[in-house]
Amino acid sequence: MAAHQHRASQLSAVDLGKAYGSFHALRDLNLTIRAGEFVTLLGPSGSGKTTFLMSLAGFTDPTSGRIEEDGVDITHRPADKRNFGMVFQGYALFPHLSVADNVAFPLKVRKVPSADIAKRVDEMVKRVGLAGHAHKRPDGLSGGQQQRVALARALVFDPAVLLLDEPFSALDKSLREGLQTELKRVHRETGTTFVFVTHDQSEALALSDQIAIFDHGRLMQIGSPREVYLRPSSRFVAEFLGRINLVPITDCAFSTGRATGRHGEAAISAPIAEGARQGHHLVLAVRPEHLRVGEPGAGDNALAGTISDKVYNGAEMNLQVVLPTGQRIVLSVPDRSEAAALPIGSEVTVCWPVDGGYILADDE
Amino acid sequence: MSNTWGRYAILLAPLPLLLVLVYVLPFLGVAKWSFTDPEVGLGQYVRVFTDETVRSVVIRTARVCAIVTIASVTLAYAISYNWVFGPPGRQRLIEYCVLIPFWISVLIRAFGWLILLRNNGIINSALMDIGLISRPITMVRNEFGSIVGMTHFLVPFAVFPLASAMRQVDARVLQAASGLGAGRMRIFWTVTVPMTLPGIIGAALIVYVFAIGFFITPAILSGGRSVMVAEFIYLQLFQTVNWGLASALSVMLLVVVVLLGFVLHKVVRLDKLFG
Numbered sequence: 001m002a003a004h005q006h007r008a009s010q011l012s013a014v015d016l017g018k019a020y021g022s023f024h025a026l027r028d029l030n031l032t033i034r035a036g037e038f039v040t041l042l043g044p045s046g047s048g049k050t051t052f053l054m055s056l057a058g059f060t061d062p063t064s065g066r067i068e069e070d071g072v073d074i075t076h077r078p079a080d081k082r083n084f085g086m087v088f089q090g091y092a093l094f095p096h097l098s099v100a101d102n103v104a105f106p107l108k109v110r111k112v113p114s115a116d117i118a119k120r121v122d123e124m125v126k127r128v129g130l131a132g133h134a135h136k137r138p139d140g141l142s143g144g145q146q147q148r149v150a151l152a153r154a155l156v157f158d159p160a161v162l163l164l165d166e167p168f169s170a171l172d173k174s175l176r177e178g179l180q181t182e183l184k185r186v187h188r189e190t191g192t193t194f195v196f197v198t199h200d201q202s203e204a205l206a207l208s209d210q211i212a213i214f215d216h217g218r219l220m221q222i223g224s225p226r227e228v229y230l231r232p233s234s235r236f237v238a239e240f241l242g243r244i245n246l247v248p249i250t251d252c253a254f255s256t257g258r259a260t261g262r263h264g265e266a267a268i269s270a271p272i273a274e275g276a277r278q279g280h281h282l283v284l285a286v287r288p289e290h291l292r293v294g295e296p297g298a299g300d301n302a303l304a305g306t307i308s309d310k311v312y313n314g315a316e317m318n319l320q321v322v323l324p325t326g327q328r329i330v331l332s333v334p335d336r337s338e339a340a341a342l343p344i345g346s347e348v349t350v351c352w353p354v355d356g357g358y359i360l361a362d363d364e
Numbered sequence: 365m366s367n368t369w370g371r372y373a374i375l376l377a378p379l380p381l382l383l384v385l386v387y388v389l390p391f392l393g394v395a396k397w398s399f400t401d402p403e404v405g406l407g408q409y410v411r412v413f414t415d416e417t418v419r420s421v422v423i424r425t426a427r428v429c430a431i432v433t434i435a436s437v438t439l440a441y442a443i444s445y446n447w448v449f450g451p452p453g454r455q456r457l458i459e460y461c462v463l464i465p466f467w468i469s470v471l472i473r474a475f476g477w478l479i480l481l482r483n484n485g486i487i488n489s490a491l492m493d494i495g496l497i498s499r500p501i502t503m504v505r506n507e508f509g510s511i512v513g514m515t516h517f518l519v520p521f522a523v524f525p526l527a528s529a530m531r532q533v534d535a536r537v538l539q540a541a542s543g544l545g546a547g548r549m550r551i552f553w554t555v556t557v558p559m560t561l562p563g564i565i566g567a568a569l570i571v572y573v574f575a576i577g578f579f580i581t582p583a584i585l586s587g588g589r590s591v592m593v594a595e596f597i598y599l600q601l602f603q604t605v606n607w608g609l610a611s612a613l614s615v616m617l618l619v620v621v622v623l624l625g626f627v628l629h630k631v632v633r634l635d636k637l638f639g
Binding site: 057058059078079080081082083084085086089090092093094095096105106109110153157163205331 | 540543610
C-alpha cells in the first residue's frame, strides 16, 4: 500500500477555557500536541475532554485563551475552514448517500476534479476494507463497517489533524480491539496528528503516544502511557488508569527523589511524585501486578498480612491480603503459581522492589 | 384476544358509522346523479373532458394549486427550519405564529386579506402615500388574491410534516458536514434538503390535496373572476342547476384526491410525517 506521508500540524492550547455561566467545562488548559503524534484525551464524562476536542474542531467557542495550529491562532476560525478530519461518536454518516458518496463528500466540497475524486475514493474505500460495499447506504452496514466509512471520510482529504470522538464506544469488545490495531496502522501510514477522546483507560494505554488525563475541566497529567501508568502525579490519575493499592504512609523522611516512611510497623521506601511534600497526607501507590508473595530480596519493601479472599479471573489469581493495620491490599499472581494455590487465611509476606511503588500526595 | 378486539371495535365504531352515514351514503347519491341526470349514461363525464369552460376551470385549478403548493412549501420550509434549528426565543415566537391562525375562522382570514389587498386597502394606500406607485395595484379579485389567501391558510399544514422531518435529522450529521469543510449553503443543499426530502414531498402532496378542494378563500378573494373547481361545482349546483355535471366533477375531484392520497401513502409513511 502506498503510504504517502503528508503534512501534520502541531496544536497548542494556551490558557484555554470554556465556561457556561458559572460552570467551567474547561479551565486554564495549556497543552501542546506535537505534529504527527497520537494523543488521547482521557477522563470521565464531564471532565472537559470532549469540550477541548470540540474547541479544536471549531464546534465550541472557547470563552478564554486561544488555540494555535503551528503557531497560528485559529481559536475563532469556523469549523469548515480548519481542514481537520473528524470521526464522530455514532459516526454521523450521511444517511442519504452511498458509502462512496459519503467518502467523496469532503473532496467535492474542496472542488477536487471528479476523475481524482473517483480514484481517491476508490483507494480509500479499499484501504479501510470496504471494497465490495461502495454502493451501499450506511443503514445497510454493520457498526464496524460504518466506523470504517467514517474513518475513510475523515482521512480522504489528507487532513493535517484527525479528531476522533469516542469512535469505538458503540462497538463490542472484540471488534473494538481489531479496529484499534487498524487505527494504529492508519496513524503510522498517514503520519497525521491524531487527537482521540475516550473514557476507556485500556484503549488509551493501547493506542497513544501521549495521554492527557482530564478531571473537572482540568488537565491532571500528560505523559506517555508508561509514564502516566507507572508514575501518576495524583491519586485521581493513579485510580483512573486501573486498579491500584493506595496505602497511607506516615513519618516520611525525604531524600532526593525518594522517601522512606512507615505503614504500621513496616518501613516502606519509594520514589516520590512531584507535589508530594513533607507534612502532606501521603499514600503509597502500587499496582497489583507489581506485588508478589514470598521472601523479600535485598532492599525490597515487605508487608506481612493474611490472605482474606481470592478471585480467579482467567489469566491470573487476585489475592486480597489484610494487614495488621486493617488496610487491605490486592495483588495479582499468575494462576497455577505457588502463591495462587495458598488457601484463604494463610500468613504471607507481600513484597515489591522499591521502584515498583510510588509515593503520592493524598489529594482526596 | 378476540374479546379485546371486540371491545376496541365497539369503542371505534361510532367514527366509521358517522362517516358512512354523513359522507359515504350521501356521496353515493351524488355519484348516482352523475350517471342519471338529466339522462342515464356517461354524458356528463364526456362533458367534463370536452367542455371548454370545464377545461379552463380544471387547468386554472391545477395551476393555482401548483403555485400555492410551491409557495406554501417554500415558506413552510423556512419557518420549520427556524422552528427546529433556531434559537429558543425564535422557536417560541414561531410556535405562536403557526398555531394562532388555526384559531381564526377561514372566513375572517379571507376578509382580512381583502382589507389588506384591495385597491383602497392598507397596502395600496401605504404604497401610494409614500409615492412608490401612483395607481393602485390590483392584488385581489383575481388569481393573485386567491393564491395569497390559500398560501396563508395552507402554510401551517406544510410546517408540521416539514418540522417533523427536520427533527429526525441528526444534528451531528450537520456538524460532520461542517467539519468536513462544507459551508452553510452547501450543507443546506447537499445534506439538509435531501435528508428532509420525504417531508417535502409529503408536505407538497398534503397542501395540493387541500388546495384542490378550496372553496371559501378563492371565492372571496377572486370575487368570482378566477373560478376554481370547487366554486364551479357550487355554481353548477345552485345557479345553473346542472346537478349531473356538478356530480360528475365531484366524483372526478374525489378520484384525484384519492389518487394523490395513495401516492402520499406510497412515498412517505404517514406516522413518520407527523411523528
